[in-house]
Amino acid sequence: xxxxxxxxxxxxxxxxxxxxxxxxxxxxxxxxxxxxxxxxxxxxxxxxxxxxxxxxxxxxxxxxxxxxxxxxxxxxxxxxxxxxxxxxxxxxxxxxxxxxxxxxxxxxxxxxxxxxxxxxxxxxxxxxxxxxxxxxxxxxxxxxxxxxxxxxxxxxxxxxxxxxxxxxxxxxxxxxxxxxxxxxxxxxxxxxxxxxxxxxxxxxxxxxxxxxxxxxxxxxxxxxxxxxxxxxxxxxxxxxxxxxxxxxxxxxxxxxxxxxxxxxxxxxxxxxxxxxxxxxxxxxxxxxxxxxxxxxxxxxxxxx
Amino acid sequence: xxxxxxxxxxxxxxxxxxxxxxxxxxxxxxxxxxxxxxxxxxxxxxxxxxxxxxxxxxxxxxxxxxxxxxxxxxxxxxxxxxxxxxxxxxxxxxxxxxxxxxxxxxxxxxxxxxxxxxxxxxxxxxxxxxxxxxxxxxxxxxxxxxxxxxxxxxxxxxxxxxxxxxxxxxxxxxxxxxxxxxxxxxxxxxxxxxxxxxxxxxxxxxxxxxxxxxx
Numbered sequence: 001x002x003x004x005x006x007x008x009x010x011x012x013x014x015x016x017x018x019x020x021x022x023x024x025x026x027x028x029x030x031x032x033x034x035x036x037x038x039x040x041x042x043x044x045x046x047x048x049x050x051x052x053x054x055x056x057x058x059x060x061x062x063x064x065x066x067x068x069x070x071x072x073x074x075x076x077x078x079x080x081x082x083x084x085x086x087x088x089x090x091x092x093x094x095x096x097x098x099x100x101x102x103x104x105x106x107x108x109x110x111x112x113x114x115x116x117x118x119x120x121x122x123x124x125x126x127x128x129x130x131x132x133x134x135x136x137x138x139x140x141x142x143x144x145x146x147x148x149x150x151x152x153x154x155x156x157x158x159x160x161x162x163x164x165x166x167x168x169x170x171x172x173x174x175x176x177x178x179x180x181x182x183x184x185x186x187x188x189x190x191x192x193x194x195x196x197x198x199x200x201x202x203x204x205x206x207x208x209x210x211x212x213x214x215x216x217x218x219x220x221x222x223x224x225x226x227x228x229x230x231x232x233x234x235x236x237x238x239x240x241x242x243x244x245x246x247x248x249x250x251x252x253x254x255x256x257x258x259x260x261x262x263x264x265x266x267x268x269x270x271x272x273x274x275x276x277x278x279x280x281x282x283x284x285x286x287x288x289x290x291x292x293x294x295x296x297x298x299x300x301x302x303x304x
Numbered sequence: 305x306x307x308x309x310x311x312x313x314x315x316x317x318x319x320x321x322x323x324x325x326x327x328x329x330x331x332x333x334x335x336x337x338x339x340x341x342x343x344x345x346x347x348x349x350x351x352x353x354x355x356x357x358x359x360x361x362x363x364x365x366x367x368x369x370x371x372x373x374x375x376x377x378x379x380x381x382x383x384x385x386x387x388x389x390x391x392x393x394x395x396x397x398x399x400x401x402x403x404x405x406x407x408x409x410x411x412x413x414x415x416x417x418x419x420x421x422x423x424x425x426x427x428x429x430x431x432x433x434x435x436x437x438x439x440x441x442x443x444x445x446x447x448x449x450x451x452x453x454x455x456x457x458x459x460x461x462x463x464x465x466x467x468x469x470x471x472x473x474x475x476x477x478x479x480x481x482x483x484x485x486x487x488x489x490x491x492x493x494x495x496x497x498x499x500x501x502x503x504x505x506x507x508x509x510x511x512x513x514x515x516x517x518x519x
Binding site: 013014017019021022026071074075076077078080081083084085086087090091092093094097136139140141142143146275277278280281282283284285286287288289293294295297299 | 313371372374378393403404411508516517518
């Protein structure tokens, strides 16, 4: 098992390995739920200017519902799912689940009554949902790429960026004023900038602090394309929209869809491909044989 | 107070995997699932090579991250330090699997036996259908520890109330007992030797101490 570098090869489950317990269904919850929560937050924001956001509320709740349904199909004992509400004190999964009824309750009341208070509450609960999801990953100490302190901000940021991007997709239909559409485009631009900065900060942090080689490989593999196609391309399209070119509306729609797709790609990569376990490490090889201790061993880690 | 811990002398472990087999027999874990296993580390370059063996399982942490993230309270930390799972409450969400930095937990969704569809004798006796589709892990042979409270025996001293892996260890590398009892074997071993705990920097406070040199 030794290599020429003298380091042990990560074999026999000594080094980090890719997790296989959370598959596409769990990833879908972070993908759809994050976007849905972000959309509700920005729909509520847009409603402050009199925008008719009913369709956006329905879409946001549907996305969250799809995500939770995917998780329901993933858990081992789906008919015990209500047990998820038992640990509000420390579990962010419980808190995520606890926010969901408030999202749907206030959302339905907003749709039924048209009261702006309920619209705003739906947006606030949607934002809480995004935050809770980001904290779920951060609390999972067994996956170094998730527990890194710079992971939570980028997961939350992409949820909000995706939500705002879907608002941009809807803007040509629900915001007739050009000024309003420009404001949405400017907002999405700002959020994409924040997402890029947090993403780069996260990647730099992982490389600087050290992480499983598999995580670094998976995240580095999407870095360039995520920047170019997930952020720069929609940013250019948004600028086209802002500058009022003849194709402003299609540009906004396309920009929003591309930005959402970029975020979904990132989250899928994070939850599935980059999710490597901690692996094992020992600070001292035991004293045996020649009577001297050996150096520390930490196979399968890179960076730092 | 009582705080049960394990001390594993890495200088003594020969990597025979008897503890792995004993655990499998005692707990009837399904194929592919080993609550206790022994890592085989070969390091260095010829002629300066070393081979070390590191038995690992649930560390029964002071601050178990699995308990913190568990949405159902199925995972609990007992006053005696054991981290337990209520199989009838667990929903099998795998959040604890993600939270454990020791890869101690697994979830199996199908009934599987070592040799096909029919259980062998030990599996027949010990197969627990409640463990299907929920999280499971090393329990420190919790039923034996609980038996000690009834019989007055001492875990770590009396084999009937000591984890199967510790009983089985051929080289005497594994010890179990109450770290709060200064006269227990583990307390003496920890006082007489240099130890480390796995991934201590994560703040989990593992309940397994690895001995690597004399103090």
